[in-house]
Amino acid sequence: MTYVALAYGFIWGAVFTYVALIGRRVARIDGEIEDLRQRVKPGL
Amino acid sequence: MLSRMPSAHKSSTPFLVGLLLTMHGFFVVIFLVANAPLEKTMGIVQKIFYFHVPCAWLLMLSTFVCAGGSLAYLFRGSERGDRLAVCSAELGVLFGLCVMVTGPLWARAAWGVFWTWDVRLTSSLLLWLILIAYGLARRYGGAGGRRLAAAMALFAAADVPLVYLSVNVWRGLHPTTKVVSSLASGMRLPFFLSLAIFSALWGVLLTVRMRVERAQARLVELAIAVEDAEGKSS
Numbered sequence: 668m669t670y671v672a673l674a675y676g677f678i679w680g681a682v683f684t685y686v687a688l689i690g691r692r693v694a695r696i697d698g699e700i701e702d703l704r705q706r707v708k709p710g711l
Numbered sequence: 712m713l714s715r716m717p718s719a720h721k722s723s724t725p726f727l728v729g730l731l732l733t734m735h736g737f738f739v740v741i742f743l744v745a746n747a748p749l750e751k752t753m754g755i756v757q758k759i760f761y762f763h764v765p766c767a768w769l770l771m772l773s774t775f776v777c778a779g780g781s782l783a784y785l786f787r788g789s790e791r792g793d794r795l796a797v798c799s800a801e802l803g804v805l806f807g808l809c810v811m812v813t814g815p816l817w818a819r820a821a822w823g824v825f826w827t828w829d830v831r832l833t834s835s836l837l838l839w840l841i842l843i844a845y846g847l848a849r850r851y852g853g854a855g856g857r858r859l860a861a862a863m864a865l866f867a868a869a870d871v872p873l874v875y876l877s878v879n880v881w882r883g884l885h886p887t888t889k890v891v892s893s894l895a896s897g898m899r900l901p902f903f904l905s906l907a908i909f910s911a912l913w914g915v916l917l918t919v920r921m922r923v924e925r926a927q928a929r930l931v932e933l934a935i936a937v938e939d940a941e942g943k944s945s
Contacts, residue, residue, distance in 0.1 A: 670820045674759045674813040678766065685805050689919060696926050706937055
């Protein structure tokens with residue numbers, strides 16, 4: 668039973684970690700877009 | 712120019728809906744797996760099979776998609792193909808990691824050892840390592856890194872038939888490919904549903920990862936355009 672729980676837990680953990688990493692990447696890109704927007708705004 | 716700004720999360724609703732649906736599907740699968748009949752010789756540890764095999768299937772699918780995208784990039788210069796390749800390689804590494812962890816756990820309970828240099832295990836490890844090398848070549852390979860990585864993806868795809876057929880050609884400890892067709896009737900529904908749910912999750916993750924990659928590429932283009940414009944005006 669321990670091995671089954673470990674195997675299932677690992678897969679769930681790995682998928683959630685991956686989704687969190689994508690979320691962090693999205694946040695970073697949004698930050699960079701906002702920086703660019705601020706730079707472009709004065710002259711449009 | 713402001714209207715041309717990309718957004719990484721502009722349409723995140725389909726992603727969230729897809730993710731929630733697949734998560735819901737996982738709960739159904741876990742319920743079905745818990746109620747599936749126990750395998751006679753291995754007992755409860757055989758239930759790792761319901762997640763291990765779909766992960767192995769996604770490792771192989773990711774490799775083929777990565778090779779397809781790489782072919783499009785190598786022979787037609789397709790940037791979209793290149794993006795598809797890098798995203799699917801990443802998913803191949805993720806699901807390959809799941810295979811490399813769940814397999815030894817199952818092996819420890821069934822064979823008494825975490826690892827043995829069986830052809831199926833070795834060729835799967837090799838496939839996973841090629842996908843990791845693909846990512847490293849792209850990141851640290853310099854100017855030609857993307858083309859080098861694309862060529863490596865073709866090698867990875869050539870390894871997939873070896874991984875799949877190895878258990879039938881060289882009989883080792885690992886069960887053959889016939890194990891799926893010989894499943895007991897009570898095990899078929901949880902297994903095939905698990906396979907479908909994992910494939911759906913893979914599709915959702917690939918779609919959102921492609922969007923992020925596209926937004927990143929567009930952002931780089933715009934940043935260069937802004938710097939050019941600023942250089943001209945000063």
